[in-house]
Amino acid sequence: MSDDNLIRTEKLVKVYPMGASKVTALNRVNLSFRRGEFAGLVGPSGSGKTTFLNIVGSLDTPTSGSAGVLGRKIETLSHREAAALRNRSIGFIFQTFNLLPVYTAYENVEFPLLLLKVPSAQRRQMIMDALDWVGLSDRADSRPSQLSGGESQRVAIARAMVKKPPLLLADEPTANLDAENSHHILRTMEKLNRELGTSFLFATHDEKVIGYLRRKITLVDGRVDHDEPLQPSTGTGA
Amino acid sequence: MITLRLALRNILGTGIRAWLNAFIISLALVASTWNQGVVAGMDEQAAQAAQALEYGGGQYWQENYDPYDPLTLEEAHAPLPGELQRLVDEGKAAAMLVVQGSIYPQGRMRSILLKGIDPRQRLLDFPTSALAESGAALPALIGSRFAKAVGLRTGDSVTLRWREPGGAFNAQDATIVHVMQTTLASIDSNQVWLPLERLQEMARLPGEATLVTLAPGTPSPEAPPGWTFRDIDYLLRDLRELVKTKSVGRVVFLVIFLSLGMLAIFDTQVLSIFRRRREIGTLVALGFTRGQVIRLFTLEGALHGILAVILGALWGLPLLWLQARLGFAVPAGTEGMGISIGEKIYPAYGAGYVLGIVLLSLAVTTLVSLLPTRRIARLKPTDALRGRTS
Known part of the structure; x- marks a missing residue:
């Protein structure tokens, strides 16, 4: 794997048991992503987008083939090593925001830093910076129940970005948001990609998201159907 | 530390449910301590009476x-x-x-x-x-x-x-x-x-x-x-044995109350794990290991025990102290118990017993909290994130 290759999969296969039968979610997928990419996996439901993200995010393991992420082979990682990889190097953004309900926005953003044992003074600065990136410095003390959907997703972005990971995985990040909030968070992510150099990999079938992508990989039935560069039509572009 | 902090926030975040569970366990603690105090008080009074009226030195x-x-x-x-x-x-x-x-x-x-x-x-x-x-x-x-x-x-x-x-x-x-x-x-x-x-x-x-x-x-x-x-130990031996037989009731009492509390905690834990699957998935995605998630949920359950001790101390200690000071009148039917009891029993609480019952309840609470978390070990993070069970 070259230094620029953040992710490289080779003949990646994922098969799920489904009752007595088996479903092939990924079928010999070969993909590479470089640092700083703003790419998306698109395709219909069941095409394998989320499965790919889960494997690359070390939340799941391949049935066969190989998935290299940041120089680590996902299929060889122990639970502890996978957790450490996620904690240090990968940020996640989910469709349903997945904020910890008992924590304030500030504490939600603080959580990954606590796991990384970042000293408190440095932690505070990093959290405030992250909340500032997403424009929520004034909502630091709000709990998730007091935030709108858009605000919640922006807190989730701040949480994913606070540790400045090289890779951020976003699974249908706009699915629960209206158009205005969708564009808002996509612009935020695009800005972070540009300013911090973080690689973004989306799983989506939202046209709004696709409008911001610089690379689109279309998955159909677990195979790569198209892999094409795009000229962003909505965002500010790189 | 982060696990403890999160556990504490989670348990306090559940509001009245956590306090109800803690109250049930505190009830077991206080009632059992009181029960033991009564038996110990009876024992002490009976021994004193036997020495004063019959056995001397x-x-x-x-x-x-x-x-x-x-x-x-x-x-x-x-x-x-x-x-x-x-x-x-x-x-x-x-x-x-x-x-x-x-x-x-x-x-x-x-x-x-x-x-x-x-x-x-x-x-x-x-x-x-x-x-x-x-x-x-x-x-x-x-x-x-x-x-x-x-x-x-x-x-x-x-x-x-x-x-x-x-x-x-x-x-x-x-x-x-x-x-x-x-x-x-x-x-x-x-x-x-x-x-x-x-x-x-x-x-x-x-x-x-x-x-x-x-x-x-x-x-x-x-x-x-x-x-x-x-000697006096020999002469009081029968009395002590009799008191011991009364203690069986005390153990049954403790087991019933503690079981009620533990049932509530077990139920809460099972429900909590079921309802918080997405949260479990999120924690794993953020870098928690399965072991840390299990520790978190076990700690949350065990904190019920600690809350119960605090709650029990708050409402139980004054009550137990008052009972020990004022005593309580023995019902007429108590004469048949076979132990010499005065008109009033003054419960006597032993620090060893109180400490023992506190440690026992904490240990049992932790164990009961740990049992349902075995589900977490089987839970796939990808399923958990979607709110599914594996």
Whole structure:
């Protein structure tokens, strides 16, 4: 794997048991992503987008083939090593925001830093910076129940970005948001990609998201159907 | 630390549910401590009463004497050896003669023990002086329970019958000169106390005794030949055993209450894991290991125990303290318990027991909290993130 290759999969296969039968979610997928990419996996439901993200995010393991992420082979990682990889190097953004309900926005953003044992003074600065990136410095003390959907997703972005990971995985990040909030968070992510150099990999079938992508990989039935560069039509572009 | 912080926030975030669970466990803690305190208080009071009224600082028994076998009484007497007689003369011991007999209250025969004691003794705390002060031909002292059982009152006359050493029966009327209020059944039930010298005359056993009770604190000389010394531990052994049998109820009580609390926690844990699958997935995605997630949920459950201890201390300690100070009246039916109990029981709480019950409840709470978390180990993070179970 070259230094620029953040992710490289080779003949990646994922098969799920489904009752007595088996479903092939990924079928010999070969993909590479470089640092700083703003790419998306698109395709219909069941095409394998989320499965790919889960494997690359070390939340799941391949049935066969190989998935290299940041120089680590996902299929060889122990639970502890996978957790450490996620904690240090990968940020996640989910469709349903997945904020910890008992924590304030500030504490939600603080959580990954606590796991990384970042000293408190440095932690505070990093959290405030992250909340500032997403424009929520004034909502630091709000709990998730007091935030709108858009605000919640922006807190989730701040949480994913606070540790400045090289890779951020976003699974249908706009699915629960209206158009205005969708564009808002996509612009935020695009800005972070540009300013911090973080690689973004989306799983989506939202046209709004696709409008911001610089690379689109279309998955159909677990195979790569198209892999094409795009000229962003909505965002500010790189 | 992060796990503890999150656990604390989660448990306090559940609001009334956490406090209800904690309250149930605190109820088990306080109720069990109270229950134990009552038994310990009964034990202490009964032991004190037994020492004050019967055992003093220990007893010398004539070698044939067996308090559980009335048939031994015929042979269980002997002249007082010199060293025991000296203790009696110095007021450091009291001799007693025990003879089997019967009385005929309201024309019915009832087997009893005739017990002779020096009316002037001050060693045991019951009113033998009434035997000396009375002008009756044969004064007799009985306990209140026995008086009630046979329908005798002060001033009543009752026929006593006993067997002399030759085998012949003899009888004489005695006058009840005093009915003593006592909580100690072993100096009350089926017993008639007479002046020692009178009983020695009646039984034709002059100068003889069945047992000699030492004054508390008096050093016990070696038992003379034909006599056996029984120390206070030996004499209280039956009482302690009886209290132990009462303790079984206490354990059942504790198990029931603790089980209720544990059931609530188990239920909460199972529900919590089911409802918070997405949160579990998020924690894993953020870098928690499965072990950390299991620790988090176990800690949350265990915190119920800690909350219960705090809650129990808040409402239980003042209540328990008040009970220990004021005591509580014993219901009339308690007489049948077989333990000497005063009109009030003053619970006595042992620090060891309280500490033990606290540690036990914390350990059980932790264990019960840990059991449902096995599901987490089987939960795939990808399923958890979608709110599914694996």
